[in-house]
Amino acid sequence: MSTATLEKPAAAAATDTILSLNNIEVIYDHVILVLKGVSLTVPRKGIVAILGANGAGKTTTLKAISNLLKAERGEVTKGSIVFDGERVDKMSPSELVRRGCIQVMEGRHCFGHLSIEENLLTGAFTRRDGNAAIKRDLEKIYELFPRLKQRRNSQAGYTSGGEQQMCAIGRAMMSKPKMILLDEPSMGLAPQIVEEIFEIVRRLNDKEDVSFLVAEQNTNMALRYATYGYIMETGRVVMDGEAKMLRENEDVKEFYLGVAEGNKKSFREVKSYKRRKRWLS
Numbered sequence: 001m002s003t004a005t006l007e008k009p010a011a012a013a014a015t016d017t018i019l020s021l022n023n024i025e026v027i028y029d030h031v032i033l034v035l036k037g038v039s040l041t042v043p044r045k046g047i048v049a050i051l052g053a054n055g056a057g058k059t060t061t062l063k064a065i066s067n068l069l070k071a072e073r074g075e076v077t078k079g080s081i082v083f084d085g086e087r088v089d090k091m092s093p094s095e096l097v098r099r100g101c102i103q104v105m106e107g108r109h110c111f112g113h114l115s116i117e118e119n120l121l122t123g124a125f126t127r128r129d130g131n132a133a134i135k136r137d138l139e140k141i142y143e144l145f146p147r148l149k150q151r152r153n154s155q156a157g158y159t160s161g162g163e164q165q166m167c168a169i170g171r172a173m174m175s176k177p178k179m180i181l182l183d184e185p186s187m188g189l190a191p192q193i194v195e196e197i198f199e200i201v202r203r204l205n206d207k208e209d210v211s212f213l214v215a216e217q218n219t220n221m222a223l224r225y226a227t228y229g230y231i232m233e234t235g236r237v238v239m240d241g242e243a244k245m246l247r248e249n250e251d252v253k254e255f256y257l258g259v260a261e262g263n264k265k266s267f268r269e270v271k272s273y274k275r276r277k278r279w280l281s
């Protein structure tokens with residue numbers, strides 16, 4: 001067999017993965033160990049969910065990727081992060097944005113005193129392709145988010161939570177990303193609006209080929225839109241699999257989808273309890 005044929009599958013595999021985290025450890029304030037060896041991958045043009053309860057480490061994982069930990073006195077102390085074929089552990093957030101990876105923070109963070117349109121335009125700050133291209137993309141964002149077009153001149157601080165979430169995603173889109181790290185998009189929104197936001201995620205994924213890594217406490221909704229999910233607990237991935245498998249998994253249903261009753265202490269406890277039961281029977 002020639003070398004050329006041997007190299008082909010490896011190269012194909014590399015381009016099919018847009019993001020991979022390999023055994024990441026994060027420490028805050030030099031002493032607080034929060035991520036204890038997290039590994040995950042996102043296929044190119046995929047939608048992957050990170051699930052888990054309060055404090056599981058979802059936001060920390062996203063910030064480790066986008067390099068926003070420094071501002072919080074956090075640091076990746078072990079492992080490696082590869083985005084689009086390149087090690088990015090030491091890159092600044094804006095370098096990462098330029099390479100096509102951007103985070104939409106938990107709580108949206110729109111500039112309340114600026115209009116929706118001004119907010120969207122701030123998303124283009126890393127671009128070097130001129131005003132005409134930016135203007136064209138702004139129109140494209142308005143096609144994707146008709147609601148933002150209606151509200152383009154409104155002060156963002158006075159728009160609804162759903163509109164602010166759309167604005168935050170639209171602003172990220174203005175950087176022409178290959179991948180968006182989306183933190184808790186459902187937070188504080190009514191179920192119907194959450195669905196609207198996830199439909200937008202699906203559309204951006206489908207029509208604009210943007211890959212997504214979405215951190216969510218809303219397991220049910222996230223697993224309807226993601227193809228693959230990772231469940232985190234106390235800084236570790238405790239389970240991962242195809243979304244369909246996770247949706248049907250009894251332990252996931254019991255602990256995260258609120259299907260079964262009873263005192264639910266921890267996902268890991270539910271799992272080991274079940275394992276013991278199976279072993280006994």
Ligand SMILES: Nc1ncnc2c1ncn2[C@@H]1O[C@H](COP(=O)(O)OP(=O)(O)OP(=O)(O)O)[C@@H](O)[C@H]1O
Pocket residue numbers: 028029032034052053054055056057058059060061072073074106184217
């Ligand atoms: N700046 C910080 N300094 C110290 N500890 C922190 C800091 N930020 C987060 N933590 C701790 O790290 C752990 C993980 O927090 P993280 O925000 O990543 O969880 P999360 O899964 O996003 O939770 P939530 O669903 O509530 O957003 C928590 O125990 C939290 O208290």
Ligand SMILES: [Mg+2]
Pocket residue numbers: 058059060106183184215
């Ligand atoms: Mg969080």
